[in-house]
Amino acid sequence: MxxxxxxxxxxxxxxxxxxxxxxxxxxxxxxxxxxxxxxxxxxxxxxxxxxxxxxxxxxxxxxxxxxxxxxxxxxxxxxxxxxxxxxxxxxxxxxxxxxxxxxxxxxxxxxxxxxxxxxxxxxxxxxxxxxxxxxxxxxxxxxxxxxxxxxxxxxxxxxPFELKPSSQWSDDAWYLDQENRNFEETSWKTYQAGTAAGTLWGGNLCTLNLLQGTDYMPNLENAVLFVEDDEMTIPETFARDLTSLLQTVKSLKALVIGRFQRTSNISEEQLLFILDKHPILKGIPVLYDVDFGHTQPMFTFPIGGEVLVDASAEELKLVRF
Structure with a gap:
């Protein structure tokens, strides 16, 4: 790259x-x-x-x-x-x-x-x-x-540097009201422990899926995949979209999931239910509730860059970006 x-x-x-x-x-x-x-x-x-x-x-x-x-x-x-x-x-x-x-x-x-x-x-x-x-x-x-x-x-x-969790997060419509914000404590969470390194692809899940079947879809084989979705998703559509993406690959290095907005109703129980469906996720590191996507604040990551995922320690490190 x-x-x-x-x-x-x-x-x-x-x-x-x-x-x-x-x-x-x-x-x-x-x-x-x-x-x-x-x-x-x-x-x-x-x-x-x-x-x-x-x-x-x-x-x-x-x-x-x-x-x-x-x-x-x-x-x-x-x-x-x-x-x-x-x-x-x-x-x-x-x-x-x-x-x-x-x-x-x-x-x-x-x-x-x-x-x-x-x-x-x-x-x-x-x-x-x-x-x-x-x-x-x-x-x-x-x-x-x-x-x-x-x-x-x-x-x-x-x-190279580590991406750190924010101390707190918000799902407010801050662009409408900058003063009256509600913040909560944060923590990244592990679904499947382990470490992996590889090329990073991803972003907004439903938008990335628009590229499937076109000449513009990246090759996700053996990739580290970062995905998130916005307030327009619900548990059923996120499950469908994630399934569609996972069916395009035989092997992934790791999966990192951004924090969901409240209106999506994708609770931790719902997310774990969705992830449990996929055998491919049982053998790779998987992190969730991570600081990117449509909640605030968010970090910046390189599409096509190199990242190290340590889901056991809930750590991410950008290596080449």
Missing amino acids: QIPGKLKSGDEIRIIAPSRSACILSEEGIQMAKERLQQLGFTVSFGRHVFEKDLQNSTSIEQRVEDLHDAFSDKQVKGILSVIGGFNSNELLPYIDYELIKKNPKIFCGFSDITATANAITAKTGMVTYSGPHFSSFQMVKGQEYQTHFFTQCLMQDT
């Missing part, structure tokens, strides 16, 4: 909208996110079509692909962040110039619906991409310290 150059103070980060556009963000929120990135030493620029919108608060395929290509072509741009997630970034995949990206490797980061774009880029180019905060994520006040710490650890340095 090709590791794009790490970010450094003074670098330009381009904000693009492969899915929903910035039209759904408030002017105050946009300014807060921009200022926080500037405080980290970055210069922030925006794609040409980021603030436009159509009937689904996105823009045309052509406009989104143009902004993506412009960001990778611009020699001044060193990193690319998605505005936010959504539902339609997979529309772009047949129209992306993967050779252009391969010739101009740089940081590409986002999560949720951006899972489709990021995994496709890595699968087609061999360049590591990143599952981590959107531009809009930097609006968040409480919980930002943890999120920013691992964002900079992963994207601004290359020394």
Whole structure:
């Protein structure tokens, strides 16, 4: 895998909208996110079509692909962040110039619906991409310290490091109310003990599954798989989606599951019931309730990077990213 150059103070980060556009963000929120990135030493620029919108608060395929290509072509741009997630970034995949990206490797980061774009880029180019905060994520006040710490650890340095559990987590709609937040204590949990190392793939489960049967689906054989899902899932759909993904592989190195949102009703009892169905998970390390996905705060991880999983000690270490 090709590791794009790490970010450094003074670098330009381009904000693009492969899915929903910035039209759904408030002017105050946009300014807060921009200022926080500037405080980290970055210069922030925006794609040409980021603030436009159509009937689904996105823009045309052509406009989104143009902004993506412009960001990778611009020699001044060193990193690319998605505005936010959504539902339609997979529309772009047949129209992306993967050779252009391969010739101009740089940081590409986002999560949720951006899972489709990021995994496709890595699968087609061999360049590591990143599952981590959107531009809009930097609006968040409480919980930002943890999120920013691992964002900079992963994207601004290359020394192997451990991903640590957050001290507390929240499932609040923080973007509606930054003050009245409810936080709970955290702990990562072990379903199956053991250690494993390997190439990391994954992100949002239902979005990753959109790639099945296409030329953009990564080869998950002997991978370390990170998956999570959002408030739109329920136990039955998560079970179905996980089953579908596990049926694409003969062997996995490890499985790491992000923490679920409360409205999904995927309790620990439900999750263990789902995991117990799969013999493939009885012989590999499996961790769950881990700090990535749609609860806050979240860490950043490399799609196509190398990770060490120690489920016995409930530890994760990024080795090559």
